[in-house]
Amino acid sequence: MPLPFPSIRELLHGFSEAESGRVHSLFIERRFLRNAEVFRQGDPPEGVCVVKKGLVKIVALSEKGTEQILHILRPVDVFGELVLVGKPRPFTAVALTDAVVSILPLAVLQDLLATSRVFTRNYLRLLSLRLYELEQTFPALVQAWPHHRLAKELLHLAEDLGDETPKGTRLTLHITHELLSNLIGASRETVTLLIHKFEEIGLLRREGRDLFLNRERLADYLGLEGK
Numbered sequence: 001m002p003l004p005f006p007s008i009r010e011l012l013h014g015f016s017e018a019e020s021g022r023v024h025s026l027f028i029e030r031r032f033l034r035n036a037e038v039f040r041q042g043d044p045p046e047g048v049c050v051v052k053k054g055l056v057k058i059v060a061l062s063e064k065g066t067e068q069i070l071h072i073l074r075p076v077d078v079f080g081e082l083v084l085v086g087k088p089r090p091f092t093a094v095a096l097t098d099a100v101v102s103i104l105p106l107a108v109l110q111d112l113l114a115t116s117r118v119f120t121r122n123y124l125r126l127l128s129l130r131l132y133e134l135e136q137t138f139p140a141l142v143q144a145w146p147h148h149r150l151a152k153e154l155l156h157l158a159e160d161l162g163d164e165t166p167k168g169t170r171l172t173l174h175i176t177h178e179l180l181s182n183l184i185g186a187s188r189e190t191v192t193l194l195i196h197k198f199e200e201i202g203l204l205r206r207e208g209r210d211l212f213l214n215r216e217r218l219a220d221y222l223g224l225e226g227k
Contacts, residue, residue, distance in 0.1 A: 006126040007076040008050045014118045023112070023119075027102035038093035038101055045083035047105040051075050054099030055161075055173065059092045059182075069182040072096060072173075074160055081126065083109065096173070149184040150194050151221050154204065158213045168205065168212035175211055 012020045029052065032038055038049065041061050051073050058071040058079060070091060073079055079093065083106050095101075104112075112119045162169035177195065181188040198204050203221060205212045 006078045008078060009076060010126060011078055011122050013122055026108045027104050029100060029102050032095035032099045032101060034095055034098050036095050039089050041089055041092045043089045045089060045106060047103045048078060048083060048109055049080045050102045051077045052100040052102050055096040056099055057094050057096045059094055061092055067182055068185060146184060146186040146190050147194050151218050153183050154213055155215060155218045158215050168214050171211045174209055
């Protein structure tokens with residue numbers, strides 16, 4: 001479900017340079033190798049996390065151990081912000097590439113919320129926006145067919161992880177059919193068939209391991225499908 005994630009810039013909106021620097025100094029920096037877990041579903045909440053370098057995927061695990069990728073996060077994205085509830089982590093965060101993650105400990109977060117009106121306002125706004133986007137996106141996503149979900153996810157990946165080239169938007173991350181199937185909640189066989197279909201109608205092209213997307217045609221395709 002591609003949702004816009006808050007960034008550290010939004011969290012510190014309205015802070016002076018000195019105040020922003022002080023808050024940044026409160027974060028603890030941790031490095032993770034590719035495929036290492038930042039935290040696991042069921043872990044106690046230690047604090048709010050920010051991707052500093054690399055990519056992190058947010059994953060939900062079923063009772064059978066199957067994986068559903070919910071989001072792919074980029075540098076400056078904030079995640080794990082529901083720590084104030086005091087409940088265990090509802091999802092797993094995994095380094096999709098070698099990554100650096102900055103963590104604001106829960107006790108420090110609570111102190112900032114108690115002492116800074118600006119920080120509290122920004123934090124509440126981010127939580128409210130996340131809930132608003134979820135309420136808007138979820139019904140449409142549940143009702144959408146797999147081809148619509150795939151086109152929407154490809155467009156989202158192009159916007160977040162793409163480099164513009166004369167051949168189209170090249171995804172900077174190697175995207176496998178298995179990864180796409182996890183992202184949209186469909187079988188790998190369905191994704192393979194849809195990729196072939198999208199290639200035939202000019203929404204994308206493949207060259208070896210590279211995937212080039214036509215963002216304009218993907219947007220038009222989604223517009224037609226929505227009518």
